[in-house]
Amino acid sequence: MNHHIAALGVIFGLLLTIIFILDRGPYSAFAFTFVAIPILAVVVVFYYLREVLRELRSRDVL
Amino acid sequence: MSLLEGIDFATIVRALGILVCSVGIVFCLWLALTSRERLRSTSVLRLGYIDLPAVSFYKLLGLFAMFLIPLAAVTLASHELFVGTKETSACVQCHVMRPYANDMVDAESTLLAARHYRNRWIHEKQCYQCHVDYGFGGTLMAKMDGLRHLLKYTSRTYREPIGLVRPFNNDNCMHCHGGTPKYVNEGMHELMADVIASNEATCTSCHGDSHPSRDQRAPGHADYEHLMRPVEGLK
Numbered sequence: 001m002n003h004h005i006a007a008l009g010v011i012f013g014l015l016l017t018i019i020f021i022l023d024r025g026p027y028s029a030f031a032f033t034f035v036a037i038p039i040l041a042v043v044v045v046f047y048y049l050r051e052v053l054r055e056l057r058s059r060d061v062l
Numbered sequence: 063m064s065l066l067e068g069i070d071f072a073t074i075v076r077a078l079g080i081l082v083c084s085v086g087i088v089f090c091l092w093l094a095l096t097s098r099e100r101l102r103s104t105s106v107l108r109l110g111y112i113d114l115p116a117v118s119f120y121k122l123l124g125l126f127a128m129f130l131i132p133l134a135a136v137t138l139a140s141h142e143l144f145v146g147t148k149e150t151s152a153c154v155q156c157h158v159m160r161p162y163a164n165d166m167v168d169a170e171s172t173l174l175a176a177r178h179y180r181n182r183w184i185h186e187k188q189c190y191q192c193h194v195d196y197g198f199g200g201t202l203m204a205k206m207d208g209l210r211h212l213l214k215y216t217s218r219t220y221r222e223p224i225g226l227v228r229p230f231n232n233d234n235c236m237h238c239h240g241g242t243p244k245y246v247n248e249g250m251h252e253l254m255a256d257v258i259a260s261n262e263a264t265c266t267s268c269h270g271d272s273h274p275s276r277d278q279r280a281p282g283h284a285d286y287e288h289l290m291r292p293v294e295g296l297k
Contacts, residue, residue: 003101003124007094010132014083014090017139021079024146025155030216032139033209040132048128 006047013039072146079138086131093127096120147208148190154293156215158224161279161289162189167296174272183238192272195231223279232258235265 013036020032103116146152154163165171166179166188175192178184184191194204207227214220236258239245246252250268257263266272278285 003096003098004094006128007090010090010128011087011094013132014086014135017135018080018083021076021083021139021142024142024152026212026215029143029147030212033143033212036139037136040136043128044132048124051124 001043001047003047006043009039009043013037013043072142075138075141079135079142082131082134082138086127086135089123089127089131093120093123144205148187150186150188150190151296153189154296156211157290158215158220158222159189160291160293161223161286162273163293163296164289164291165274167293172270173274174266174270192234193230195234196237222281223276225276229261230264230266232261232265 016028016031016036020028020036022028100116101120105116106113107116107119109119150163153159162175165173166175168176169180171177171180175188178192179188190204194200251258254263258265274285274289277283278289280286
Protein backbone atom coordinates (compact mmCIF):
# COMPACT_ATOMS: atom_id res chain seq x y z
CA MET A 1 0.00 0.00 0.00
CA ASN A 2 1.50 3.36 -0.97
CA HIS A 3 0.58 6.69 0.55
CA HIS A 4 -1.79 7.61 -2.30
CA ILE A 5 -3.98 4.56 -1.64
CA ALA A 6 -3.76 5.02 2.13
CA ALA A 7 -4.82 8.67 1.84
CA LEU A 8 -7.74 7.79 -0.46
CA GLY A 9 -8.78 5.07 2.01
CA VAL A 10 -8.83 7.59 4.86
CA ILE A 11 -10.82 10.06 2.73
CA PHE A 12 -13.43 7.36 2.02
CA GLY A 13 -13.57 6.38 5.70
CA LEU A 14 -13.93 10.00 6.82
CA LEU A 15 -16.67 10.65 4.23
CA LEU A 16 -18.64 7.68 5.58
CA THR A 17 -18.07 9.04 9.09
CA ILE A 18 -19.45 12.47 8.14
CA ILE A 19 -22.48 10.83 6.50
CA PHE A 20 -23.11 8.83 9.69
CA ILE A 21 -22.79 11.92 11.93
CA LEU A 22 -25.26 13.86 9.74
CA ASP A 23 -27.73 11.06 8.99
CA ARG A 24 -27.63 8.84 12.12
CA GLY A 25 -29.76 6.22 10.39
CA PRO A 26 -29.29 2.44 10.46
CA TYR A 27 -27.66 2.21 7.03
CA SER A 28 -25.11 4.94 7.71
CA ALA A 29 -24.45 3.40 11.13
CA PHE A 30 -23.79 0.08 9.40
CA ALA A 31 -21.43 1.77 6.90
CA PHE A 32 -19.57 3.53 9.71
CA THR A 33 -19.27 0.44 11.91
CA PHE A 34 -18.51 -2.21 9.34
CA VAL A 35 -16.79 -0.22 6.55
CA ALA A 36 -15.32 3.07 7.80
CA ILE A 37 -13.84 1.81 11.07
CA PRO A 38 -12.12 -1.23 9.45
CA ILE A 39 -10.70 0.96 6.63
CA LEU A 40 -9.37 3.56 9.08
CA ALA A 41 -7.99 0.81 11.32
CA VAL A 42 -6.19 -0.83 8.39
CA VAL A 43 -4.58 2.48 7.37
CA VAL A 44 -3.62 3.43 10.92
CA VAL A 45 -2.30 0.00 11.91
CA PHE A 46 -1.06 -1.62 8.72
CA TYR A 47 0.15 1.46 6.87
CA TYR A 48 1.00 4.33 9.20
CA LEU A 49 2.31 2.42 12.21
CA ARG A 50 4.23 0.03 9.94
CA GLU A 51 5.92 3.02 8.27
CA VAL A 52 6.79 4.49 11.66
CA LEU A 53 8.22 1.17 12.89
CA ARG A 54 10.20 0.77 9.67
CA GLU A 55 11.74 4.20 10.11
CA LEU A 56 12.55 3.59 13.75
CA ARG A 57 14.24 0.32 12.81
CA SER A 58 16.25 2.01 10.06
CA ARG A 59 17.58 4.42 12.69
CA ASP A 60 18.38 1.54 15.04
CA VAL A 61 15.89 2.86 17.58
CA LEU A 62 14.15 -0.51 17.63
CA MET B 63 -21.04 31.33 27.23
CA SER B 64 -24.39 32.63 25.98
CA LEU B 65 -23.45 31.39 22.51
CA LEU B 66 -23.31 27.80 23.78
CA GLU B 67 -26.48 28.02 25.89
CA GLY B 68 -29.16 25.69 24.59
CA ILE B 69 -26.62 23.61 22.67
CA ASP B 70 -26.33 20.13 24.14
CA PHE B 71 -23.13 18.15 24.44
CA ALA B 72 -24.11 15.72 21.66
CA THR B 73 -24.49 18.60 19.18
CA ILE B 74 -21.05 19.93 20.07
CA VAL B 75 -19.55 16.45 19.61
CA ARG B 76 -21.28 16.10 16.22
CA ALA B 77 -20.04 19.53 15.07
CA LEU B 78 -16.51 18.67 16.21
CA GLY B 79 -16.73 15.32 14.41
CA ILE B 80 -17.70 16.98 11.12
CA LEU B 81 -14.93 19.57 11.55
CA VAL B 82 -12.27 16.93 12.28
CA CYS B 83 -13.39 14.77 9.34
CA SER B 84 -13.38 17.77 6.98
CA VAL B 85 -9.86 18.78 8.04
CA GLY B 86 -8.76 15.15 7.66
CA ILE B 87 -10.17 14.97 4.13
CA VAL B 88 -8.27 18.14 3.15
CA PHE B 89 -5.02 16.82 4.66
CA CYS B 90 -5.44 13.43 2.99
CA LEU B 91 -6.18 15.06 -0.38
CA TRP B 92 -2.99 17.05 0.06
CA LEU B 93 -1.04 13.86 0.81
CA ALA B 94 -2.66 11.92 -2.03
CA LEU B 95 -1.70 14.65 -4.52
CA THR B 96 1.89 14.82 -3.32
CA SER B 97 4.49 12.66 -5.07
CA ARG B 98 6.72 10.26 -3.14
CA GLU B 99 9.81 12.23 -4.19
CA ARG B 100 8.34 15.42 -2.79
CA LEU B 101 7.53 13.66 0.51
CA ARG B 102 11.23 12.92 0.92
CA SER B 103 12.48 16.26 -0.38
CA THR B 104 15.08 18.03 1.72
CA SER B 105 13.99 21.44 0.45
CA VAL B 106 12.85 23.94 3.05
CA LEU B 107 9.21 25.02 3.33
CA ARG B 108 8.51 28.49 4.66
CA LEU B 109 5.45 28.48 6.93
CA GLY B 110 5.06 32.05 8.12
CA TYR B 111 7.94 32.66 10.47
CA ILE B 112 8.96 29.00 10.51
CA ASP B 113 11.32 27.35 8.05
CA LEU B 114 10.67 23.62 8.05
CA PRO B 115 12.37 20.90 5.98
CA ALA B 116 9.76 19.46 3.59
CA VAL B 117 10.39 15.94 4.86
CA SER B 118 9.53 17.05 8.44
CA PHE B 119 6.45 18.92 7.26
CA TYR B 120 5.07 15.91 5.37
CA LYS B 121 5.81 13.62 8.31
CA LEU B 122 3.75 15.92 10.52
CA LEU B 123 1.02 16.03 7.88
CA GLY B 124 1.06 12.22 7.76
CA LEU B 125 0.87 12.02 11.56
CA PHE B 126 -2.28 14.14 11.57
CA ALA B 127 -3.92 12.83 8.38
CA MET B 128 -3.32 9.13 8.89
CA PHE B 129 -3.17 8.72 12.63
CA LEU B 130 -4.48 11.49 14.88
CA ILE B 131 -7.43 12.60 12.75
CA PRO B 132 -8.78 9.09 11.99
CA LEU B 133 -8.53 8.25 15.71
CA ALA B 134 -10.29 11.50 16.69
CA ALA B 135 -12.98 11.04 14.01
CA VAL B 136 -13.77 7.47 15.08
CA THR B 137 -13.84 8.50 18.75
CA LEU B 138 -16.21 11.43 18.12
CA ALA B 139 -18.50 9.44 15.81
CA SER B 140 -18.51 6.53 18.27
CA HIS B 141 -20.03 8.89 20.82
CA GLU B 142 -23.03 9.10 18.51
CA LEU B 143 -22.99 5.33 18.05
CA PHE B 144 -22.87 4.57 21.77
CA VAL B 145 -24.78 7.48 23.31
CA GLY B 146 -27.03 8.72 20.49
CA THR B 147 -28.52 5.25 19.99
CA LYS B 148 -29.98 5.37 23.50
CA GLU B 149 -32.54 7.92 22.29
CA THR B 150 -36.02 6.73 21.35
CA SER B 151 -35.71 8.74 18.13
CA ALA B 152 -32.76 6.49 17.19
CA CYS B 153 -34.83 3.31 17.73
CA VAL B 154 -37.65 4.46 15.46
CA GLN B 155 -35.21 5.04 12.57
CA CYS B 156 -35.81 1.37 11.76
CA HIS B 157 -39.31 0.99 10.39
CA VAL B 158 -39.92 -2.30 12.24
CA MET B 159 -39.95 -0.24 15.44
CA ARG B 160 -42.83 1.94 14.28
CA PRO B 161 -45.62 -0.19 15.82
CA TYR B 162 -44.02 0.17 19.24
CA ALA B 163 -43.50 3.92 18.91
CA ASN B 164 -46.88 4.61 17.33
CA ASP B 165 -48.67 2.81 20.13
CA MET B 166 -46.48 4.55 22.71
CA VAL B 167 -47.49 8.02 21.52
CA ASP B 168 -51.14 7.01 21.06
CA ALA B 169 -53.16 8.95 23.67
CA GLU B 170 -55.89 6.26 23.59
CA SER B 171 -53.61 3.28 24.19
CA THR B 172 -53.87 1.51 27.52
CA LEU B 173 -50.75 -0.61 27.06
CA LEU B 174 -47.94 -0.34 29.61
CA ALA B 175 -45.39 1.42 27.41
CA ALA B 176 -47.94 4.03 26.32
CA ARG B 177 -48.98 4.70 29.93
CA HIS B 178 -45.38 5.12 31.01
CA TYR B 179 -44.73 7.46 28.09
CA ARG B 180 -47.94 9.51 28.38
CA ASN B 181 -47.60 10.06 32.11
CA ARG B 182 -43.89 10.87 31.81
CA TRP B 183 -43.02 8.11 34.27
CA ILE B 184 -39.90 7.76 32.15
CA HIS B 185 -38.70 11.16 30.98
CA GLU B 186 -36.25 10.22 28.25
CA LYS B 187 -34.67 7.28 26.41
CA GLN B 188 -37.82 5.25 27.04
CA CYS B 189 -36.86 2.20 24.93
CA TYR B 190 -33.39 2.03 26.46
CA GLN B 191 -34.56 2.45 30.06
CA CYS B 192 -36.88 -0.57 29.90
CA HIS B 193 -35.03 -2.87 27.50
CA VAL B 194 -31.43 -2.61 28.64
CA ASP B 195 -30.45 -4.61 31.69
CA TYR B 196 -28.86 -2.47 34.35
CA GLY B 197 -25.16 -2.60 35.22
CA PHE B 198 -22.07 -2.90 33.04
CA GLY B 199 -23.09 -6.31 31.68
CA GLY B 200 -26.43 -4.91 30.51
CA THR B 201 -24.82 -2.00 28.69
CA LEU B 202 -22.31 -4.31 27.01
CA MET B 203 -25.07 -6.72 25.99
CA ALA B 204 -27.10 -3.78 24.61
CA LYS B 205 -24.20 -2.72 22.41
CA MET B 206 -23.75 -6.26 21.12
CA ASP B 207 -27.50 -6.42 20.44
CA GLY B 208 -27.24 -3.10 18.63
CA LEU B 209 -24.59 -4.48 16.27
CA ARG B 210 -26.76 -7.56 15.66
CA HIS B 211 -29.75 -5.32 14.95
CA LEU B 212 -27.68 -3.27 12.47
CA LEU B 213 -26.59 -6.41 10.63
CA LYS B 214 -30.07 -7.91 10.58
CA TYR B 215 -31.84 -4.72 9.57
CA THR B 216 -29.48 -3.62 6.81
CA SER B 217 -29.24 -7.14 5.37
CA ARG B 218 -33.02 -7.61 5.67
CA THR B 219 -32.49 -10.98 7.36
CA TYR B 220 -35.25 -10.50 9.91
CA ARG B 221 -38.83 -11.61 9.80
CA GLU B 222 -41.87 -9.64 10.93
CA PRO B 223 -43.20 -9.58 13.55
CA ILE B 224 -39.96 -9.17 15.43
CA GLY B 225 -39.62 -10.42 19.00
CA LEU B 226 -37.27 -10.57 21.95
CA VAL B 227 -34.35 -13.00 21.61
CA ARG B 228 -34.38 -13.70 25.35
CA PRO B 229 -37.08 -13.33 28.01
CA PHE B 230 -37.67 -9.85 29.37
CA ASN B 231 -35.79 -9.30 32.62
CA ASN B 232 -38.11 -8.32 35.49
CA ASP B 233 -35.18 -6.50 37.10
CA ASN B 234 -35.64 -3.76 34.52
CA CYS B 235 -39.10 -3.02 35.99
CA MET B 236 -37.89 -3.56 39.54
CA HIS B 237 -35.14 -0.98 39.07
CA CYS B 238 -37.82 1.74 39.36
CA HIS B 239 -40.76 -0.05 41.00
CA GLY B 240 -39.02 -2.37 43.45
CA GLY B 241 -39.08 -1.11 47.04
CA THR B 242 -41.63 1.65 46.41
CA PRO B 243 -44.55 1.79 48.92
CA LYS B 244 -47.05 0.98 46.16
CA TYR B 245 -45.09 -2.13 45.21
CA VAL B 246 -44.34 -3.29 48.76
CA ASN B 247 -47.94 -2.77 49.97
CA GLU B 248 -49.29 -5.09 47.27
CA GLY B 249 -49.41 -8.50 48.97
CA MET B 250 -49.32 -10.41 45.70
CA HIS B 251 -45.82 -9.12 45.02
CA GLU B 252 -44.61 -10.64 48.28
CA LEU B 253 -46.36 -13.94 47.53
CA MET B 254 -44.79 -14.08 44.08
CA ALA B 255 -41.40 -12.70 45.09
CA ASP B 256 -39.54 -15.89 44.11
CA VAL B 257 -41.12 -16.33 40.68
CA ILE B 258 -40.69 -12.63 39.95
CA ALA B 259 -37.02 -12.78 40.94
CA SER B 260 -36.43 -15.86 38.79
CA ASN B 261 -38.37 -14.41 35.81
CA GLU B 262 -40.71 -17.44 35.86
CA ALA B 263 -43.55 -14.92 35.92
CA THR B 264 -43.21 -11.65 34.06
CA CYS B 265 -44.63 -8.33 35.19
CA THR B 266 -46.77 -8.26 32.06
CA SER B 267 -48.42 -11.55 33.09
CA CYS B 268 -50.50 -9.55 35.58
CA HIS B 269 -50.17 -5.95 34.40
CA GLY B 270 -50.98 -6.43 30.72
CA ASP B 271 -48.96 -6.18 27.54
CA SER B 272 -46.39 -3.45 27.01
CA HIS B 273 -46.72 -3.24 23.26
CA PRO B 274 -49.10 -4.29 20.47
CA SER B 275 -49.32 -8.06 20.19
CA ARG B 276 -47.34 -10.19 17.73
CA ASP B 277 -50.51 -10.74 15.73
CA GLN B 278 -51.16 -7.01 15.41
CA ARG B 279 -47.58 -6.45 14.25
CA ALA B 280 -47.73 -9.21 11.65
CA PRO B 281 -48.11 -8.15 7.99
CA GLY B 282 -51.66 -8.74 6.86
CA HIS B 283 -53.30 -7.99 10.18
CA ALA B 284 -55.99 -5.29 10.15
CA ASP B 285 -53.93 -3.09 12.51
CA TYR B 286 -50.63 -3.55 10.67
CA GLU B 287 -50.88 -0.61 8.26
CA HIS B 288 -52.07 1.72 10.99
CA LEU B 289 -49.24 0.71 13.32
CA MET B 290 -46.63 1.02 10.56
CA ARG B 291 -47.46 4.63 9.66
CA PRO B 292 -44.61 7.18 10.11
CA VAL B 293 -44.18 8.09 13.77
CA GLU B 294 -45.37 11.54 14.76
CA GLY B 295 -45.48 13.29 18.10
CA LEU B 296 -42.43 11.65 19.66
CA LYS B 297 -41.20 13.89 22.48
